[in-house]
Amino acid sequence: MTADTRKVRVTVMLKQGVLDPQGEAVRHALGTMGFRGVEGVRQGKLIELDVTSGTTESDVTAMCDKLLANTVIESYRIEM
C-alpha cells in the first residue's frame, strides 16, 4: 500500500432468513468441543481492498453489486 492508497473494508453476510450451513457447522462444533453459551453463529466474508485515492464509494458499491456479493442472498456493508 503506497501513500495515495487507502483501505476499504467490505463485509458480506448472508441475509436474515437465509440458511447458513457453515455457521451452523461452527456452532455445532463449538458445542461438541465443550463451549457452552453459543446460541447462534453466522459466517460471512470480510474483504479488504487497497484502493487509489480516486476510488469513490459508488465505485465500491458497483464492485459489490457486480462481483463481491450475491445480492439475492447476501447483504454488504462498506467502510471507507
Added chain:
Amino acid sequence: MTADTRKVRVTVMLKQGVLDPQGEAVRHALGTMGFRGVEGVRQGKLIELDVTSGTTESDVTAMCDKLLANTVIESYRIEM
C-alpha cells in the same frame, strides 16, 4: 437472539506475508471487469456469534485458538 444474549464479532484474516490466492483472484477479476484503482485485496472471515451473557472474552479467545482461526497463518480480532 434473546434478551440475555449478545453479539460477538470475530474477524479472521490471513497474516501479513501469507499468500492470499482468493484475494488475488478477486483483485484480478475486478481488473478484468474494468475497475481501476484496486491495488490489493485480502479476503478473510467474519464470524458473528450470539453468546449468552456469561461468556467472557477469554472464552471467545479459546474458541478462536481452538477452532475459528488457524493461528499458524491467520490472525484474529474479537469485538464484544
